[in-house]
Amino acid sequence: MSKFRIARYQIQMSNGVGLQQPFSAVLLSDLHNASYGDGNRVLLQAIRDEAPELIFVTGDMLISTQEPQMDVALALMEELAAQYPVYYVEGNHECKVRRYAKTDGLRYFDTLQDAGVHLLKNSCVRTELRNMPVTIWGLELPWRCYERFQKQELTAAQVGELLGESDRDRCNILLAHNPIYFEAYAEWGADLTLAGHLHGGAVRLPFLGGVITPQFQLFPKYDRGVFRLQDRQMVVSAGLGSHSTLLRINNPTELVVLDLI
Ligand SMILES: [Fe+2]
Secondary structure (H helix, E strand, O other): OOOEEEEEEEEEOOOOOOOOOEEEEEEEEEOOOOOOOHHHHHHHHHHHHHHHEEEEEEEOOEEEOOOOOOOOHHHHHHHHHHHEEEOOOHHHHHHHHHOOHHHHHHHHHHHHHOOOOOOOOEEEEEEEEEEEEEEEEEEOOOHHHHOOOOOOOOHHHHHHHHHHHOOOOOOEEEEEOOOOHHHHHHHOOOOOOEOOOOHOOOOOOOEEEEEEEOOOEOOOOOEEEEEEEOEEEEEEOOOOEEOOOOOEOOOEEEEEEEEEE
């Protein structure tokens, strides 16, 4: 892999307070073990150039074949975790590795934790961005949420069963691999959801956007970019790699940079 675009979004943090100074973060998603230059040096340099204060990862960084392809992703995560706080939620590929891979696949998760990555599995970390109390949540979606051809329901109540209640007096940032449940995330209490998974819809058409998802559903509503439901927001990455539908037309891979204000 040689090229990706930088997708830059300015996000007004909710509850009307805002941050005293802008806060920069990057969002990595769906790398699928790709490398931009040897040892991902091109990607690492692009991240350093943005001088982020933290890194969000929304899953599918590896490829879940029976012998998982993960060494490129692992090396990248170790390098990043040595320099930045990293908050990581698993995608369907990590989930599949846990379910089906031989034991060797599990070293992926041990290595992430040893490197200091905050691996959020239906859990949260409470912290502050500037003056703002923030809770960073990671939702591990049930496996049925990745079934092919049809959308399975997921309600706000079911999100609550997995995560517990959102924090009323804090800004809730939710990492959730699959964006198609934005309504449920928003109703549960996510002020800002970060997601990926849909690879921008593989092929992008003028006016219609992304065409197909990795689950072979057509014309996904939340394919890439920023979406809003009242005061709730979601940023969806088109991803840094490809898998399932390897096709990408009019749909470059991307590094997402978030300017939180
Ligand atoms: Fe995915």
